[in-house]
Amino acid sequence: MTVAIQIVQFVLIISILVILHELGHFLPAKYFKTKVEKFYLFFDVKFSLFKKKIGDTEYGIGWLPLGGYVKISGMIDESMDTEQMKQEPQPWEFRSKPAWQRLIIMTGGVIVNFLLAWGIYTVLLFSNGDSYIPSDNLKYGIVVDSIGEQLGLKTGDQILAVDDKKTKKFTDAKLDIILGDKITVNRDGEQLTFPLSDEGKETVFSTLGKNFLGYRSKAKIASVVDTMAAKKAGILVGDEILNVNGKEVIYWDQFTKIIKASPNKSLALQVQREGSIKELQLQVPEEGVIGVLPDTEDLWVTDEYGFFAAIPAGYNRTIQVLTDQIRQFKVIFNTKTGAYKQVKGPIGIVELMPETWNWLFFWNFMAMFSVWLAFLNILPIPALDGGHVMFLLYEMISGRKPSEKVLETGQIIGFVILMGLMAVVFGNDIWNIVKRFI
Structure with missing residues (x-):
């Protein structure tokens, strides 16, 4: 399903885009009194699934879903x-x-x-406005895995600029890193600038960039799944993890690292709850997942737009998307990055679709x-x-x-x-x- x-x-999505694109050819052609012989959604190689002639134009649906066309006389x-x-x-x-x-x-x-x-x-x-995490709002820095480390990044780094340009949004910073040549970070109070290696980018592309870069947050609980280990241990929304088995925990990545490394083990937690300290006992299941999510609300901001302000903002977003797409060709044509291997066709794009209907994703x-x-x-x-x-x-x-x-x-x-x-x-x-x- x-x-x-x-x-x-x-x-x-493809059907709507193809029909509107072909209308862009069809309408001015008709306006200039040019005969349009066919208007097709998808290609009708040898045969069509549906066709009907109205006036001079045959309208139809082909069987090969690789676009569409208008045949102009x-x-x-x-x-x-x-x-x-x-x-x-x-x-x-x-x-x-x-x-x-x-x-x-x-x-x-x-x-x-x-x-x-x-x-x-x-x-x-x-x-909906525009919700994002500002790049300069990451007071605890970033979180990277082994792939991010291949690019030269370290957990705790604060991103200052990519290719000498500051980035407003954290999500844009991730794309800038993939497409950029060098990055400037604050690492333990020292400003460093270093190149982003093609070898590191190759690993990012080969793994589809999963979790290579994230944002660091405090070890504070935002939600607890009712049926999982955290709930059974007595962990509540709003709890802040202070230590595990006597080892100090400050950040969420430290907490999850301990959990993943402790399958089938019992851990002693110390949490702060409403100003007091609580001692809890957590039994970690075999899969190393206990059913909690971090509290990151303080990192997010939302820019609201009135209708007339949204018009130029929508234009700027369109131009930004276009610019990013053009920039991608730099890494696609660089064989060292291996990005060309990840170029997706219809099959690959289908896999990017959410498994449940999501209108916000659909329109974006x-x-x-x-x-x-x-x-x-x-x-x-x-x-x-x-x-x-x-x-x-x-x-x-x-x-x-x-x-x-x-x-x-x-x-x-x-x-x-x-x-x-x-x-x-x-x-x-x-x-x-x-x-x-x-």
Whole structure:
């Protein structure tokens, strides 16, 4: 059932994004009186799951869920309908329209993707605000595991800057570390600057970055699971752990480290509760999990936005997401980091979906993915929107149209490039699944 929920969330997100992207091409094409022969969600290779012709346009749903398309009359596209191009140009065809109109038609999908993300982020900021942990609010520093240590970090470090730039949010600091070249920290009162090694990043990517970096908090209890060991030991919400078996405990990571190292053992706890000291006896189960969570409320802040303030804030969030996505290419193309091995296709993305329906995740992911589609589609690769835009800009600057032979050749080259990239992406997905069983 959980897999079904993940698949439904992913397919719904992709369907909405594809339909809106193709509408971005369809609407200006119709406005400029250009004939649109097909409007499809997903690809209808050999056959379609559904189709219906309304006016000049056939609307349908294909069986191959790798995107969608509109087939515009008189245009060299992925259909490679060269027979049509041999006929005399007709006034309703794409090739007969002025270059500026064709440019608007081709950029329409990317513009819609960008505006959609901007709109979603605006509404989310207006309705929910922006909750985050400020990087400079981590008075106890960070927590790192062995992977974080490979990057040169140590538990207790306070992050001052990455690539000489201060980061407002802790979550952004994590991304900056993955994408950055050097980091400056305060370690035991001394300011240190050191490079972030490619070897360390390779380990981060190979383990999907799980828990390599966290924030340090006091050993104070925020919640207790009723059916687990902590409840049976008498631990209550609000308790602050002072020591375990006579060993002083200050931070949550110290407490959890002792618990994980003590399966099937009885531990003597000393806790502070409402100003008094309590002695408790805790029996740690075999799995080393006792059913408590730390109190981190004092670390979080929420920026609230009125509607008009949310509009520029939503725009800034969209630009930030776009910038981060562009920055990722630096580590993806650096073979030393191994990041290219973790590029995910549809199978991998489905696994990122939550196992229960989560509307906040749904809209955030849709906005992020909409920016990603806008960026990918505007790349100057023939067969993508950006490839058509590249040829149109050449025509507008030079005053000469590229020949149809050049356009056809470019379309074929672009198609081969895209198929090669898709093979790598799907290969990564399949290999990551196979590795689980090796």
